[in-house]
Amino acid sequence: MTDAPDHRPTMADVPIADRIARAMPLLLVPILLVVGFVAIGNPSSWLTLTVSGLAMGMMIFIMASGLTLVFGLMDVISFGHGAFISVGAFVGISVVLGLAEWAQAPSLLLNLGVVLLAVLAAMAVTGLLGWAFERVIVKPVYGAHLKQILVTVGGLIVIEQLIHVIWGPDEIFFARPEMLKGAFTFWGAALEKFRLLAVVIGLVLFVAMRLVFRRTRIGLIVRAGVENGEMVEALGYRLRLVFVGVFIAGSALAGLGGVMWGLYQEVITAGMGEEMMILVFIVVIIGGLGSVEGAFIGALMVGLLQNYIAFLEPKLALISNIGLMTAILMWRPQGMMPVVKAK
Amino acid sequence: MLMRLISGDSPRSRLLTALLLVIFFGLLFAPFLFPGVRALETAARICVFILLAASYDLLLGYTGVVSFAHAMFFGMGAYGVGLASQHMGRGFGSLIFGSLAGAALAAAFALVIALFSLRVRAIFFAMITLAVASAMAVLVSQLSQITGGEDGFTFQIPRALGPANRMGEFGGINITGKILNYYVVFFVSLALFLSLLRIVNSPFGRVLQAIRENDFRAEAIGYRVVRYRIIATCISAAVAALAGSLFALWLRYVGPDTTLSFAIMLDILLMVVIGGMGTIWGAAIGATLMVLAQTYLQNLMGSAAEATAAIPLLSRLLDPDRWLLWLGVLFILSVYFFPAGIVGRLRTGR
Numbered sequence: 001m002t003d004a005p006d007h008r009p010t011m012a013d014v015p016i017a018d019r020i021a022r023a024m025p026l027l028l029v030p031i032l033l034v035v036g037f038v039a040i041g042n043p044s045s046w047l048t049l050t051v052s053g054l055a056m057g058m059m060i061f062i063m064a065s066g067l068t069l070v071f072g073l074m075d076v077i078s079f080g081h082g083a084f085i086s087v088g089a090f091v092g093i094s095v096v097l098g099l100a101e102w103a104q105a106p107s108l109l110l111n112l113g114v115v116l117l118a119v120l121a122a123m124a125v126t127g128l129l130g131w132a133f134e135r136v137i138v139k140p141v142y143g144a145h146l147k148q149i150l151v152t153v154g155g156l157i158v159i160e161q162l163i164h165v166i167w168g169p170d171e172i173f174f175a176r177p178e179m180l181k182g183a184f185t186f187w188g189a190a191l192e193k194f195r196l197l198a199v200v201i202g203l204v205l206f207v208a209m210r211l212v213f214r215r216t217r218i219g220l221i222v223r224a225g226v227e228n229g230e231m232v233e234a235l236g237y238r239l240r241l242v243f244v245g246v247f248i249a250g251s252a253l254a255g256l257g258g259v260m261w262g263l264y265q266e267v268i269t270a271g272m273g274e275e276m277m278i279l280v281f282i283v284v285i286i287g288g289l290g291s292v293e294g295a296f297i298g299a300l301m302v303g304l305l306q307n308y309i310a311f312l313e314p315k316l317a318l319i320s321n322i323g324l325m326t327a328i329l330m331w332r333p334q335g336m337m338p339v340v341k342a343k
Numbered sequence: 344m345l346m347r348l349i350s351g352d353s354p355r356s357r358l359l360t361a362l363l364l365v366i367f368f369g370l371l372f373a374p375f376l377f378p379g380v381r382a383l384e385t386a387a388r389i390c391v392f393i394l395l396a397a398s399y400d401l402l403l404g405y406t407g408v409v410s411f412a413h414a415m416f417f418g419m420g421a422y423g424v425g426l427a428s429q430h431m432g433r434g435f436g437s438l439i440f441g442s443l444a445g446a447a448l449a450a451a452f453a454l455v456i457a458l459f460s461l462r463v464r465a466i467f468f469a470m471i472t473l474a475v476a477s478a479m480a481v482l483v484s485q486l487s488q489i490t491g492g493e494d495g496f497t498f499q500i501p502r503a504l505g506p507a508n509r510m511g512e513f514g515g516i517n518i519t520g521k522i523l524n525y526y527v528v529f530f531v532s533l534a535l536f537l538s539l540l541r542i543v544n545s546p547f548g549r550v551l552q553a554i555r556e557n558d559f560r561a562e563a564i565g566y567r568v569v570r571y572r573i574i575a576t577c578i579s580a581a582v583a584a585l586a587g588s589l590f591a592l593w594l595r596y597v598g599p600d601t602t603l604s605f606a607i608m609l610d611i612l613l614m615v616v617i618g619g620m621g622t623i624w625g626a627a628i629g630a631t632l633m634v635l636a637q638t639y640l641q642n643l644m645g646s647a648a649e650a651t652a653a654i655p656l657l658s659r660l661l662d663p664d665r666w667l668l669w670l671g672v673l674f675i676l677s678v679y680f681f682p683a684g685i686v687g688r689l690r691t692g693r
Binding site for chain 1: 403407409459460462466467469470471473474475477478481482485605609612616659660664665667668670671672674675678679682
């Protein structure tokens with residue numbers, strides 16, 4: 001018996017430049033914060049802008065996370081996602097308007113209760129709608145991108161028009177619950193209460209999602225499914241069921257995002273989902289299709305950059321997102337953190 | 344001769360041929376067959392939208408790439424003509440310069456977008472075009488000093504094409520510059536339509552179809568898939584811009600609602616899908632049907648809504664403003680059940 005061949009594992013030092021390049025996506029948000037601080041030069045305005053940028057980013061993340069997962073898992077691109085945002089907003093705001101007494105009472109507990117109820121109602125309705133959407137619209141066209149895009153755009157139109165039928169053709173203006181109006185002053189910076197709430201909800205959601213993905217069995221299956229679906233199915237998991245679940249959860253999250261965005265803007269229109277979809281797509285693309293972390297970073301960058309630029313150079317704000325997307329795609333054509341997909 | 348003109352791509356169905364001939368002669372003699380401002384307006388719209396839908400079909404039906412920026416390219420041509428006429432004075436020179444500049448700009452934009460997205464994944468293209476098109480629409484509405492903002496602006500076209508230019512009478516109809524203008528729109532559209540037909544029936548068009556069917560194989564045979572897709576995108580954008588120029592020339596007005604809006608984009612999608620993807624004839628049928636339906640069917644819906652006013656939900660569903668709802672349903676159903684559209688249906692149901 002011969003000895004095993006002499007094997008010397010090489011532990012090559014990763015050069016520092018490579019390490020930085022690998023961690024770059026994670027560093028982008030802090031870098032953006034610092035650059036913003038230097039460019040704005042006024043700590044209190046910087047703080048105000050940062051909080052509103054983070055709030056906006058968190059809300060976009062809530063809407064984008066479902067979409068990116070749905071794509072990663074089943075290679076389905078759903079343009080109908082925007083419809084869930086609008087439906088969520090309309091259902092949620094109807095609850096807020098219906099419980100006007102609670103909403104106008106100067107009690108934080110009652111106000112938060114109203115928001116919670118609105119969120120739950122919106123998520124329930126959009127989750128259900130997502131389930132129906134998957135069954136009726138998406139299911140027959142698996143594997144055909146062209147048809148998926150066409151059919152889901154059709155679904156988007158129909159749902160948007162149905163909103164008009166049910167809630168009437170006009171936009172709805174309303175006021176936020178009493179205790180969520182106004183702002184705190186902190187170091188001379190005005191921080192709107194609702195924005196802080198949005199940041200908290202977004203952070204909690206992100207942490208919860210990460211926990212689910214990293215610590216639970218279902219999260220493991222979803223991650224494995226994104227990476228290599230066929231293999232997961234070969235191991236005996238019914239990925240289709242998982243996928244339906246993710247689709248429903250993603251739709252419900254879109255509904256949550258819709259309520260939050262509606263409360264933030266204090267006006268809702270049937271077309272709001274369609275408008276948000278543009279930001280959501282930008283976020284999903286720069287994050288890398290299928291990557292929740294990428295979407296999170298992308299969403300924060302879009303939110304922060306838009307707010308900073310709107311302050312520094314209002315004219316550029318319109319194209320800041322497109323500029324960001326162009327820059328990121330030049331750097332990484334697949335997006336920041338593309339999920340490897342075995343084809 | 345005739346076969347050469349249509350590049351050997353005959354409609355291949357008697358009913359379809361008859362329909363196309365009706366459309367062709369209807370449009371050719373529109374000013375005499377259907378006198379009246381509204382009818383002529385509709386006919387010119389049909390000409391422009393047939394061309395626009397055909398150029399979109401080159402992308403969607405032949406290459407299998409979904410773009411949401413087609414209305415943007417359409418708008419570039421329209422604004423090109425509008426701005427050129429406004430700043431260079433009325434005249435044929437500024438019309439031609441504006442059209443060419445619009446087309447060149449559209450092709451350049453298409454090239455950049457395509458380079459960024461088609462290189463990676465064809466599906467990126469749909470999302471990126473949507474983002475760019477919406478940014479452009481916002482930009483146009485914000486830069487109101489240049490573009491007139493939401494209101495758009497009117498401009499003057501050469502006197503010869505205006506209604507004040509009377510050129511006598513023919514068959515009881517006053518021949519004015521307006522009718523001349525219509526024929527400019529008609530013949531330019533026709534020429535571009537025939538060139539599109541030429542393109543899709545050339546070897547280049549065959550390669551595009553191969554890519555649509557199976558891009559992996561096309562690449563394996565030795566065709567540079569990305570390059571072909573990019574060229575198709577640019578051609579389609581340039582033709583869309585020229586259609587926009589014609590539309591602006593006809594309306595003597597440009598504005599976001601008539602050229603850039605997402606609603607126009609949806610109209611184009613519906614025309615191509617309902618008419619039949621993957622055949623230029625489908626674009627002709629789809630565009631004609633859609634424009635006619637938009638002009639005349641909405642009245643019908645209005646009366647239906649009045650008739651059912653007593654029934655609460657039904658009357659709202661039949662409201663003329665909810666017209667998109669029914670189109671959306673029709674759109675989904677046609678993607679599922681008639682993926683080849685009306686033309687495909689007619690060709691197989693022979």
